[in-house]
Amino acid sequence: MNSKLSENSWHSYKLMQFLGCFVFIIMSGSVRAQINVENVITMGRHALSVDDNISAIRYFTQAIEARPTHSRAYYLRAYAKFILEDYGGAEADCTKSIELNPFIAETYQLRGLCRLHIKDFRGSISDYSYTLRELPKDEAALFNTALCHTELHEPDSAEMFIDKFLEESPKFYRAYILKAQIALEERHDTLHALALADTIIALHREEPIAWLLKGEQALKKKDYALADSFLTEAIRYQQPPNFMHHLMRAEVRHSLNLFGAALEDYDKVIEIIPEHFVAHYNRGLLRALVGDDNRAIEDFDFVLNVEPDNTLARYNRAMLREQTGDLRGAIADYSDLIRSYPDFLYGYHARAQLRRKLGDHRGAMNDETILARHNLDVAFAKPRRHSFRKVRKRSEHELDKYDQPIAAIESNNDTVRIFGDNIFGKVQNIPVSLELMPPPMLTLLSAGGSLQNSITPLEELEKLSRKINRTFSYKLNRRTGERLSSAAKLCLTANFDNHSNVSQAIMLQRIDSDPSAENELSPCDKALLKSVLLRQSGDISLSRVMCDSAVIMQPDAMLPRLNRISLLMLQLPEDKKNIEAEALIKMAEADISFLEQHAPPHAAVCYAKGCLLATQGRYTESLKAFDDAIALDNEFAEAYYNRALARQFLGGETHLVENDLSHAGELGLHAAYGMLKQIRRKP
Secondary structure (H helix, E strand, O other): OOOOOOOOOHHHHHHHHHHHOOOOOOOOOOHHHHHHHHHHHHHHHHHHHOOOHHHHHHHHHHHHHHOOOOHHHHHHHHHHHHHOOOHHHHHHHHHHHHHHOOOOHHHHHHHHHHHHHOOOHHHHHHHHHHHHHHOOOOHHHHHHHHHHHHHOOOHHHHHHHHHHHHHHOOOOHHHHHHHHHHHHHHOOOHHHHHHHHHHHHHHOOOOHHHHHHHHHHHHHOOOHHHHHHHHHHHHHHOOOOOHHHHHHHHHHHHHOOOHHHHHHHHHHHHHHOOOOHHHHHHHHHHHHHOOOHHHHHHHHHHHHHHOOOOHHHHHHHHHHHHHHOOHHHHHHHHHHHHHHOOOOHHHHHHHHHHHHHOOOHHHHHHHHHHHHHHHHHHHOOOOOOOOOOOOOHHHOOOHHHOOOOOOHHHHHHHOOOOOOOOOOOOOOOOOOOOOOOOOOEEEEOOOOOOOOOEOOOOHHHHHHHHHHHHHOOOOOOOOOOOOOOOOOEEEEOOOOOOOOOOOHHHHHHHHHHOHHHHHHOOHHHHHHHHHHHHHHOOOHHHHHHHHHHHHHHOOOOHHHHHHHHHHHHHOOOOOOOOHHHHHHHHHHHHHHHHHHHHOOOOHHHHHHHHHHHHHOOOHHHHHHHHHHHHHHOOOOHHHHHHHHHHHHHOOOOHHHHHHHHHHHHHOOOOHHHHHHHHHHHOO
16 A cells, blocks of 8 residues: 655644744855855745746756765755655755765655655655654654555554654644554454544544544445445545545445436546546446447447456447447457357357347357357257356456446455555646657747756857857857756857847848848858748748758758758657658658767757657667767756656666756756656556
8 A cells, every 4th residue: 555645744844944943054165156056945945935947957957066975965955856746856865965964854754754655664764763762752863763664564663663753743634544544454453443443533633544444344244225324525625636535435325226326426526537448437337327328338348458368348339239239349259259259158149139130140040050069069968068267357247247336445446545645746748648759850930038947058059159149240149057957958148129029021031131140150050040930830840941941051061961850750640660751761861870989979959869769769879869869968957858658668677767867857857756746646
C-alpha cells in the first residue's frame, strides 16, 4: 500500500516555520558578493511564499553558483523541488546540504520525506532517527517513521512509533488511520479495524477513508443497504472525487436493483478515469440490462480494444450485435469465442442460426454437424476432443457468468488500495504532452523580449544579431541575471519596431528597401532573415525556399543549414516511412553530415541530429547524439529533456529519466517538472 501524507501535514508546517526564521551569516571575503547572495536568497524565499517554485529554484541555483558551499541554499532549493514532486532532485540537494553542514535536523527531516516518496524506506528511517535524536518529540518524524515501518511490513515497530506519536497528539485522527491499516493488512483483525474507523469518525466525521473502510466491509458481508449509506458518506466528504468510492457504490446499487443510480456512478468513474476497464465492462452489462443495446456495445468495444482476448466482453457483444441486427458482426464474435473455447456449444448453435439467416447454408450445416457429433460423444460417454483454453486474469470467468459484473473489491487489486493516494505538499501542475522538444530554429524576438529558451550563443548568431540590430538602429536584448535555458531555439534579437506591431509583410519589405540594410546585411543574411519571418507567419514552404537560397549563397555557414534542418523536420508528415518523409529526412541528414564534417563540433548540431533520430523512432542512436550535445554544453536543458524522453521510450531506468528531467528543470526548462510528474504517475 502506498500511504502518503496530506497537504495539512505537520511536517509542512514545520518546514515553512523554518523558512521564516532562516538567518544568513556574513562570512569573511567580499562583502558585496555576500550581499548579492543574500538578496538572491531573499527573492527565492519570496517566490516560495507565493508558490512560484520554479522561480525559486532559479534564484537558489544562482546563489549556489555564487557560493557553492552555501548549505542552506541547497536546502531551500531541495524544498522547492520537493513541492514540484522532483523527489530525486530534492533528495540529492539535501544530501549536498548535509555534506556541507551535517548538524541541521530539518535537512535530515526533508531528506527523510523525499526518501519516503521514492520508497527508500530504510534511508528515510535513518534520516528520521537523526531528527528524533535532536527532537525526540517531533511529531512528523514519529509519524513518518511509523509510516516507513508500515510500508516495510514491520507492524510492531510501526505501532511503537504510532503510540509515541499519540502520546503527544492523541486526537490526530490520521494516526488511527495508520493503525487501522496495520490491523486490517498485517493483523487481519477486521473487528479492530472497524473499531478504529469508528474512533476516526468520532474525531473527524468528514474523513472519507473511515467511511470507505466501513463500506467495504459491509459490501463483503453483502449488507448492501448499509454499504450504500457508508459509501455515500465517503463520497460526500472525498475531495477531489475518488473513482474507487463510486465503483464500489455502483456495485452496491446494482445489487439493490437501483440501475439508474448505478449507471450514474459508473459514468462518474469513467469521467475521473476514462480508461477504467472495469467501469466500462460493468456499465456495458447494465446498459444491456436496461435495453440500451447500442451504447452497451460501445462499452464492450472499449473493453475489447484494451483487451482483445476478453471472452466475456466478446460474448456479450456477440449477443448484443445479434439483437441489434448486426449479424455479420455477431458471427465474427462467435467465431472468435469458438477459437478460444472449442467446446462452446451455444456458440456453434448461435452461429448456425445466423448463417442460415444470411443464406450461408453450408456454414450452418457445418456448425450443426459439430453439434451432432458432440451429442453423440455425450451419449456414448466419449471424452471431449478439446480442452477449454484459459483466458487472461481479468477475464478468468466461466462463460455462463457472462451477465455478472466484476466486483469492485476484486478489481481493487488492479487499481488502488483502500487508504487512498493523497500526496503531501502543494504541486505546481504543468500540463505537458509526451513529446520531444523541437529542433534548433532561428526565432525573432519582439522588443523587450525574453531570452528564455535561447540556445548557447553561436558566434555566427551573435554576428548576425549585431548586424540586424545595428541595421535597424535597435539595441540587442541584454541577458538578465536570470538562469537561462540553453537549447532548442536560436534567437535573432531583431527589434524592428518599438511597439512590435509591424506586420511580417512590412518587415520583409524593409529588408529589401532600407538603405542601411543594403550596406550591413549580405544577400545570405537577408535571405535567412526572410526565411525566419516567413516561418513565423506560417508559410513553411516559402520559408524553406528562402533558406535554400541562403545555403546556396553561403554553403559553409552554420546558421542557414541549422535553420533548414528545423524547417525540414517541420515539414515531415506523420507517416515517417512514406516517400516524401524519406526524402526530407535524407536532406536533413545531409545538412547534419555537412556540418559535422566542415564545422567545429557544436552542441546545436548534435542536438539537431538527436532530434532527427528520435523523430524516426531511432531512440538508441538519438541517446548518443544527446550525450554528445550535453558533453559540449552541460547546460543544454532541452538536450537533457529529450534524452530523458528517449530513455523513457526505450523503457530505460527510471532514475536516469528522472535525473535528466530534474536537471532540465533546474536549468530553467519549466515543462520538465510537468513531465517528471506525468512519467512518475504513469502506470
